[in-house]
Amino acid sequence: MSQEEHSLWIEKYRPKTFDEVYGQEAIVKRLKSFVEQKNIPHLLFSGPAGVGKTTLALIIAKTLFGDIWRQNVLETNASDERGIDVVRQKIKDFARTRSIGTDIPKIVYLDECDSLTKEAQQALRRTMEQYSRTTRFILSCNFSSKIIDPIQSRCTVFRFKPLVKEDLVKVIKHLAEKEGLTIEEKALEAIYDVSQGDVRKAENILQSCSAMGKEITEEGIYEIVSAARPKEVKGVLETALAQRFLEARSQLLDLMLKHGLSGMDIIKHIQREIWNLDVTDESKMQIVAQCGETEFRMVEGSDEFVQLESLLASIALHKP
Ligand SMILES: Nc1ncnc2c1ncn2[C@@H]1O[C@H](COP(=O)(O)OP(=O)(O)OP(=O)(O)O)[C@@H](O)[C@H]1O
Numbered sequence: 229m230s231q232e233e234h235s236l237w238i239e240k241y242r243p244k245t246f247d248e249v250y251g252q253e254a255i256v257k258r259l260k261s262f263v264e265q266k267n268i269p270h271l272l273f274s275g276p277a278g279v280g281k282t283t284l285a286l287i288i289a290k291t292l293f294g295d296i297w298r299q300n301v302l303e304t305n306a307s308d309e310r311g312i313d314v315v316r317q318k319i320k321d322f323a324r325t326r327s328i329g330t331d332i333p334k335i336v337y338l339d340e341c342d343s344l345t346k347e348a349q350q351a352l353r354r355t356m357e358q359y360s361r362t363t364r365f366i367l368s369c370n371f372s373s374k375i376i377d378p379i380q381s382r383c384t385v386f387r388f389k390p391l392v393k394e395d396l397v398k399v400i401k402h403l404a405e406k407e408g409l410t411i412e413e414k415a416l417e418a419i420y421d422v423s424q425g426d427v428r429k430a431e432n433i434l435q436s437c438s439a440m441g442k443e444i445t446e447e448g449i450y451e452i453v454s455a456a457r458p459k460e461v462k463g464v465l466e467t468a469l470a471q472r473f474l475e476a477r478s479q480l481l482d483l484m485l486k487h488g489l490s491g492m493d494i495i496k497h498i499q500r501e502i503w504n505l506d507v508t509d510e511s512k513m514q515i516v517a518q519c520g521e522t523e524f525r526m527v528e529g530s531d532e533f534v535q536l537e538s539l540l541a542s543i544a545l546h547k548p
């Protein structure tokens with residue numbers, strides 16, 4: 229198989245210009261006009277997963293800077309495992325110097341800002357102020373309510389929504405055409421049904437389904453989404469129970485990517501699978517309780533993978 233065939237469609241088909249973005253019309257229109265004036269304010273993108281936040285930030289950067297975007301854009305993640313201090317140092321080192329080859333202020337794109345503590349956000353706010361002459365910040369989060377007011381008030385806030393059915397169907401039809409797939413009407417419904425407007429999830433499901441054949445059917449989609457699942461979820465749990473934490477973690481990640489599952493989907497499956505595990509009732513109850521806690525934190529908006537990891541860790545550590 230060629231390299232190309234291994235590539236993830238979500239990257240292969242990530243829109244590269246404003247015109248390739250589906251839905252989010254009002255947002256695209258305003259962002260486009262900021263870029264045309266070559267003057268963007270600090271921006272805060274808030275909204276659910278897979279709806280175009282990172283995509284649009286990259287489009288802004290590439291449209292503003294063209295060939296020299298890499299030198300003038302820092303893309304980083306607030307939940308970087310090495311900690312916010314490292315992130316801040318990185319931002320400072322980058323923001324300290326002027327743009328290269330242009331007068332347009334540099335851009336720092338900071339993903340997952342809602343994972344920052346209030347203190348870290350205060351520090352980020354000071355950094356934003358300190359370098360606002362040379363640098364614009366584009367911050368991204370799932371819930372803007374987790375972002376402190378002083379940051380919100382410095383940013384123009386854009387609230388992203390899941391794609392409506394009509395737009396999601398357009399994305400899928402476009403991919404199907406490019407990949408030479410035929411796709412029945414009911415399969416489109418099914419993809420919308422399981423993705424709920426999350427484009428990343430929809431594209432991942434389509435890609436997995438296409439591995440079984442060029443004809444995409446409703447049953448095919450539901451099979452991809454539900455099949456393999458219980459067995460694989462059980463496998464992850466068993467690996468964690470055997471205290472092979474790292475292995476369980478990577479199985480889990482594969483599973484999520486392969487089937488385009490959200491953290492919440494995984495939790496529901498775990499909850500069902502607990503009863504099929506070969507452990508004592510007491511152990512089962514402990515795990516059920518932990519699941520409830522994890523689900524609550526996800527609903528509150530904390531990082532899904534971090535939460536699932538912590539659930540796996542507690543399963544690996546639990547005392548029978
Ligand atoms: N509005 C859209 N139009 C077309 N494709 C989209 C759109 N939104 C997302 N996609 C597709 O989904 C993929 C993931 O989108 P993106 O990285 O922008 O999500 P995000 O909103 O940043 O999500 P997260 O909160 O998980 O970071 C993109 O690579 C692209 O292929």
Ligand SMILES: [Mg+2]
Nearest residue numbers: 281282339368
């Ligand atoms: Mg993103």
